[in-house]
Amino acid sequence: xxxxxDIRHREDADPTESMVxxxxxxxxxxxxxxxxxxxxxxxxxIKQLPIRDAAExxxxxxxxxxxxxxxxxxxxxxxxIVEQMSPDDxxxxxxxxxxxxxxxxxxxxxxEDRAELKTLLTFDPDTAGGVMNTEVVILDQELNVDxxxxxxRDEVEDKEIPYYAYLxxxxxxxxxxxxxxxxxxxxxxxxxxxxxxxxxLITAGYNMDKEEVAHLIARYNLLAVPVVDFGDRLLGVVTxxxxxxxxxEEASEDMQAMVGAGPDETTDSPWLYSVRMRLPWLxxxxxxSSVSAWVVHLFExxxxxxxxxxxxxxxxxxxxGNTGQQALAVMxxxxxxxxxxxxxxxLAVLRELxxxxxxGTIISxxxxxxxxxxxxxxxxASVLGLALGVDMLLGAVAGASIPLILKEMGRDPAQxxxxxxxxxxxxxxFFILLGLAGIFLLA
Amino acid sequence: xxxxxDIRHREDADPTESMVxxxxxxxxxxxxxxxxxxxxxxxxxIKQLPIRDAAExxxxxxxxxxxxxxxxxxxxxxxxIVEQMSPDDxxxxxxxxxxxxxxxxxxxxxxEDRAELKTLLTFDPDTAGGVMNTEVVILDQELNVDxxxxxxRDEVEDKEIPYYAYLxxxxxxxxxxxxxxxxxxxxxxxxxxxxxxxxxLITAGYNMDKEEVAHLIARYNLLAVPVVDFGDRLLGVVTxxxxxxxxxEEASEDMQAMVGAGPDETTDSPWLYSVRMRLPWLxxxxxxSSVSAWVVHLFExxxxxxxxxxxxxxxxxxxxGNTGQQALAVMxxxxxxxxxxxxxxxLAVLRELxxxxxxGTIISxxxxxxxxxxxxxxxxASVLGLALGVDMLLGAVAGASIPLILKEMGRDPAQxxxxxxxxxxxxxxFFILLGLAGIFLLA
Numbered sequence: 111x112x113x114x115x116d117i118r119h120r121e122d123a124d125p126t127e128s129m130v131x132x133x134x135x136x137x138x139x140x141x142x143x144x145x146x147x148x149x150x151x152x153x154x155x156i157k158q159l160p161i162r163d164a165a166e167x168x169x170x171x172x173x174x175x176x177x178x179x180x181x182x183x184x185x186x187x188x189x190x191i192v193e194q195m196s197p198d199d200x201x202x203x204x205x206x207x208x209x210x211x212x213x214x215x216x217x218x219x220x221x222e223d224r225a226e227l228k229t230l231l232t233f234d235p236d237t238a239g240g241v242m243n244t245e246v247v248i249l250d251q252e253l254n255v256d257x258x259x260x261x262x263r264d265e266v267e268d269k270e271i272p273y274y275a276y277l278x279x280x281x282x283x284x285x286x287x288x289x290x291x292x293x294x295x296x297x298x299x300x301x302x303x304x305x306x307x308x309x310x311l312i313t314a315g316y317n318m319d320k321e322e323v324a325h326l327i328a329r330y331n332l333l334a335v336p337v338v339d340f341g342d343r344l345l346g347v348v349t350x351x352x353x354x355x356x357x358x359e360e361a362s363e364d365m366q367a368m369v370g371a372g373p374d375e376t377t378d379s380p381w382l383y384s385v386r387m388r389l390p391w392l393x394x395x396x397x398x399s400s401v402s403a404w405v406v407h408l409f410e411x412x413x414x415x416x417x418x419x420x421x422x423x424x425x426x427x428x429x430x431g432n433t434g435q436q437a438l439a440v441m442x443x444x445x446x447x448x449x450x451x452x453x454x455x456x457l458a459v460l461r462e463l464x465x466x467x468x469x470g471t472i473i474s475x476x477x478x479x480x481x482x483x484x485x486x487x488x489x490x491a492s493v494l495g496l497a498l499g500v501d502m503l504l505g506a507v508a509g510a511s512i513p514l515i516l517k518e519m520g521r522d523p524a525q526x527x528x529x530x531x532x533x534x535x536x537x538x539x540f541f542i543l544l545g546l547a548g549i550f551l552l553a
Numbered sequence: 554x555x556x557x558x559d560i561r562h563r564e565d566a567d568p569t570e571s572m573v574x575x576x577x578x579x580x581x582x583x584x585x586x587x588x589x590x591x592x593x594x595x596x597x598x599i600k601q602l603p604i605r606d607a608a609e610x611x612x613x614x615x616x617x618x619x620x621x622x623x624x625x626x627x628x629x630x631x632x633x634i635v636e637q638m639s640p641d642d643x644x645x646x647x648x649x650x651x652x653x654x655x656x657x658x659x660x661x662x663x664x665e666d667r668a669e670l671k672t673l674l675t676f677d678p679d680t681a682g683g684v685m686n687t688e689v690v691i692l693d694q695e696l697n698v699d700x701x702x703x704x705x706r707d708e709v710e711d712k713e714i715p716y717y718a719y720l721x722x723x724x725x726x727x728x729x730x731x732x733x734x735x736x737x738x739x740x741x742x743x744x745x746x747x748x749x750x751x752x753x754l755i756t757a758g759y760n761m762d763k764e765e766v767a768h769l770i771a772r773y774n775l776l777a778v779p780v781v782d783f784g785d786r787l788l789g790v791v792t793x794x795x796x797x798x799x800x801x802e803e804a805s806e807d808m809q810a811m812v813g814a815g816p817d818e819t820t821d822s823p824w825l826y827s828v829r830m831r832l833p834w835l836x837x838x839x840x841x842s843s844v845s846a847w848v849v850h851l852f853e854x855x856x857x858x859x860x861x862x863x864x865x866x867x868x869x870x871x872x873x874g875n876t877g878q879q880a881l882a883v884m885x886x887x888x889x890x891x892x893x894x895x896x897x898x899x900l901a902v903l904r905e906l907x908x909x910x911x912x913g914t915i916i917s918x919x920x921x922x923x924x925x926x927x928x929x930x931x932x933x934a935s936v937l938g939l940a941l942g943v944d945m946l947l948g949a950v951a952g953a954s955i956p957l958i959l960k961e962m963g964r965d966p967a968q969x970x971x972x973x974x975x976x977x978x979x980x981x982x983f984f985i986l987l988g989l990a991g992i993f994l995l996a
Binding site: 136138259262263273290291293294295327328329330331333350351353354355357358361362364365366368369370371375376377381382384385388389391392393395396399400402403404406407410411413414417418419420421422423424425427428429431432433435436437438439440441442443444446447454455457458461464465468469472473476477528529532536540 | 579581702705706716733734736737738770771772773774776793794796797798800801804805807808809811812813814818819820824825827828831832834835836838839842843845846847849850853854856857860861862863864865866867868870871872874875876878879880881882883884885886887889890897898900901904907908911912915916919920971972975979983
């Protein structure tokens with residue numbers, strides 16, 4: 111909480127001012143407080159909160175902490191909290207629980223909510239349907255502004271919402287969207303359908319990948335995007351605050367998957383979970399490293415004859431690995447931020463090839479010069495410089511291509527990409543260095 | 554544009570439906586079209602657009618493309634476009650231009666806009682003041698709802714906005730915020746100050762780091778946060794769409810800085826720019842790698858005697874490097890997503906130590922077993938297993954600590970962290986492996 115002082119809550123407001131100040135903790139702050147308690151205290155804390163506050167605070171907790179808390183809460187209270195949560199938060203929570211507890215809680219919420227939650231639970235959590243909120247204001251497009259305001263007023267009690275209201279036709283199909291601002295500023299008596307913007311309506315199919323939905327909202331600066339089924343009927347909305355979470359998650363997934371850590375790991379995950387997520391990739395990495403070791407093994411005779419080669423090996427491998435990781439990082443971020451365009455993507459590989467060639471040449475010449483100055487051996491310095499330059503170029507091309515190749519194979523472009531990369535730069539680096547040495551230094 | 558088909562624009566809507574469909578390209582799409590043209594065509598395209606559309610489209614372009622375009626646009630047209638842009642977009646654009654062009658454009662915009670832009674240009678671009686939008690609806694807290702609506706109607710023509718209106722007292726100090734929804738749903742005649750929420754008002758000082766502002770908006774699910782000066786006077790707002798861009802930029806910066814690529818590089822940056830950004834770190838990396846090479850050099854005699862050690866070196870170094878990068882990735886993402894808390898951060902290092910210890914032990918035992926099975930040499934297999942386990946543990950602790958140490962030193966926690974890490978895992982790995990070999994295998 112280092113920067114607490116930067117966040118200027120107005121607790122220091124002049125008491126003679128008219129603004130009423132009550133000490134109400136924001137749900138996000140309450141969630142942090144709760145997470146800092148042990149489980150017994152957590153349960154006690156939740157019990158003394160009004161149900162609505164408890165629901166809002168729990169919605170802001172990390173998934174792992176939510177699950178632990180619900181395991182320890184009595185089911186009647188748990189069900190009442192679930193009932194109070196917004197349907198998307200409740201669904202996310204229920205998905206994290208084991209089946210027995212989930213069904214027990216569901217059986218205790220009122221039938222109508224239960225039906226809705228059961229429907230929401232059927233959507234893939236990585237799609238628009240899996241993250242959407244079903245609390246939507248739907249208005250008949252023939253209503254006038256005053257009727258619309260009256261309808262919104264009626265519904266607002268149990269809906270958190272909304273910046274937008276959605277217009278449907280007689281067949282319940284989504285035909286337009288109006289913002290509250292449009293309604294507020296319209297002349298009295300105006301009919302809703304006449305307020306609809308002429309720009310084409312942007313919607314997400316319920317099975318659109320949630321990262322695609324995030325791209326849509328980011329690209330078009332939207333506050334929410336409506337989610338529709340195949341018949342264009344409105345199912346819910348994905349809002350911009352959910353999108354921020356999706357973007358954060360996505361960035362963590364990419365960075366962590368790249369090196370074989372669990373995509374959803376945080377420093378709050380149980381440490382054994384992290385061990386479980388990382389160990390398989392470490393085993394794969396050790397197997398892949400064996401390839402590099404095997405390459406060195408092929409040239410063991412050369413090394414026995416000329417041990418200085420072993421001194422140069424890490425220089426070449428590490429440098430080419432770093433060069434490749436620079437290309438890898440830029441490519442993965444680009445793929446995270448923009449819609450994938452195959453042609454542009456391969457042009458980006460070409461770009462990395464140029465960068466790798468120039469950087470490789472410069473470093474290669476520098477290292478040649480320094481090695482020659484130190485050892486006085488032009489042939490040794492040449493072999494080192496050449497191996498370094500070529501391996502750096504290879505690293506750049508590999509780093510840029512690996513995420514594209516993974517994508518073309520239908521896999522996550524980031525997953526283990528750094529592991530694949532260093533396998534290539536290590537083994538090829540050793541092969542080139544020791545091979546060239548065999549030809550030019552030991553002949 | 555692979556997934557274009559997922560984005561369900563309603564061009565296929567039944568023409569008998571009442572919704573009017575005009576082919577209007579969204580600014581974000583227009584920006585992409587423009588970026589795909591060569592510079593001569595770009596200028597031609599911009600010239601035939603209505604000024605307002607041109608301004609909106611250009612605001613959505615990448616900074617590099619914006620700058621290139623303005624260099625080639627005549628200054629009269631450039632100034633009219635700047636005038637039409639929202640102040641935050643105009644400021645971002647002007648900051649990218651060289652001084653001569655910036656002043657030339659500024660001299661051509663009307664005096665009032667010029668004064669505002671000049672003020673905005675004085676803010677650090679990485680702070681709340683540097684990214685804020687000054688188009689804010691400010692209302693006197695004593696107004697009633699109907700007066701407020703009338704005032705908003707008056708202002709709405711030239712302000713893009715707004716989900717929130719901000720209330721000030723007689724001294725122009727910010728005292729509260731009301732959403733349009735609050736206004737829309739209030740009973741007629743209600744006074745604004747009575748609509749203000751009782752939760753404390755969240756504001757950002759103008760010099761708050763923009764990433765902190767993004768955290769505030771993300772944490773409290775806000776659509777905008779007001780930016781104030783030291784006297785609590787309202788200067789502008791940072792809106793959620795800007796925050797999405799900040800979060801994206803931040804994720805790219807972290808991932809790219811980690812390996813020494815330029816924090817703001819994209820696949821669209823000129824390739825020579827990337828060379829210039831990466832080369833210094835590659836030079837540093839080669840210097841650091843020399844440390845590892847020097848460690849190997851110390852043990853050259855051991856390697857000459859026992860070349861198999863060179864075979865095992867990459868195995869140890871690569872594996873420990875990967876282990877450390879897993880810890881590094883999780884730590885950097887955590888620091889990106891949550892406010893920094895020193896105690897929790899160092900507890901996270903402890904957590905990584907445990908993970909590294911368990912993973913290191915498991916891999917170490919596995920590798921020992923395999924090496925023993927292949928070579929039949931228990932002493933060699935032991936040395937390898939031990940070096941691997943210890944170096945993995947070191948890697949985990951180093952990977953977790955490096956971003957914290959950088960932060961404590963007042964530096965970017967991500968910057969070159971991966972380079973520092975592999976220097977440690979390489980050099981320590983070689984030292985342990987070759988040192989143990991010297992003691993137990995060559996004695």
